[in-house]
Amino acid sequence: MTPGTEYALRAEGIGKSFGRVEVLKSASMWGESGKVTTLLGRNGAGKTTLMKIAAGVLRADYGVISLFGDVKEHHSLARLARSGLMYVPQAQLVSPAYRVRDHLKALATTFGSAGIDEAISEMGIEALLDQTVRSLSGGERMRVSLALALARAPKVLIVDEPLVRLSPQNQEDLANSLRTLAERGTAVITSGHDARVLLSISDAIIWCVAGTTHHLGTPTDALAHSQFRREYLGSEFGEI
Amino acid sequence: MDAIVIRVLVLWLFLHAATSYGAQTMMESDLPQSLIANPVGTLFLIVVIVLAVRLEMGRRSEIVFLANLGHSSRKIALVVVAECLVLEAGLRAAVG
């Protein structure tokens, strides 16, 4: 962590066990306004757990969460959301039973309709508006979720594995949308395994390993980290 | 406040209330009076409705979406309870 920087979201010294399994021990993550921060790590490393805790949908055993310097005790997603956070889970944000349009309408009712039309065209979901989410493919659902995020323009966006199940071109488009959101001032925190795309849009890399986190710095720094290369990227990974 | 939440809740409420009251009227005899359950019955009914709404929200995976709009589970439960009380009061006024 760089001293003097005001972090949008900070989760520090987080510990969490499920029964006797200790998933996180003293893990931390933080997001900065205008930057994309990416959590990388093997399956089961605890990325989703850490994001859920930071988003207030899961309670940590110990650790501190703060949003713009305010320590949030007993925080819940609903409360954090009122302070400007948005969380897109790994499963899905949107509800299968409703149409895409209903979600956008609900968002507009709460946060105003500015940016909705733009978000629709940016994510190219015009044709999906009257379909129920149930009838959409996995990739389309993620595009709808991202459209909601673009329309909401949250101060902090936590989005878990946004690129999963997307085709290469769609991955690139979606990654660029995350980048756009960051350029508009949002602190974007993301995760995934599509290392090449993610490294190319990120400003900071956090490596989750064995229940703890290593802040590797910029993607360039991360690529220069020999242990990270060896243990996460693998020997075949070239340059980005 | 939030049209969608209210609309959905009202809809569910009417459904759940209707079935519960329906069951009650089936079991007891004189129709108008049987609509009014005793206080314990009313409380039980409200608890059942809150749980049913909560379950339905989970099934439709809309809890996270609503939380992202700033609606906590507690707030939604309160809205449901308030709505039940209003309905109940209305019913009592109508019958008694």
Ligand SMILES: Nc1ncnc2c1ncn2[C@@H]1O[C@H](COP(=O)(O)OP(=O)(O)OP(=O)(O)O)[C@@H](O)[C@H]1O
């Ligand atoms: N509710 C739960 N109960 C018990 N164990 C859990 C629970 N949630 C997660 N775990 C365990 O915690 C560990 C970390 O899970 P998590 O989902 O955070 O991993 P991840 O890094 O997101 O993995 P992936 O890359 O596969 O998404 C896993 O071993 C998982 O089995």
Ligand SMILES: [Mg+2]
């Ligand atoms: Mg995960």
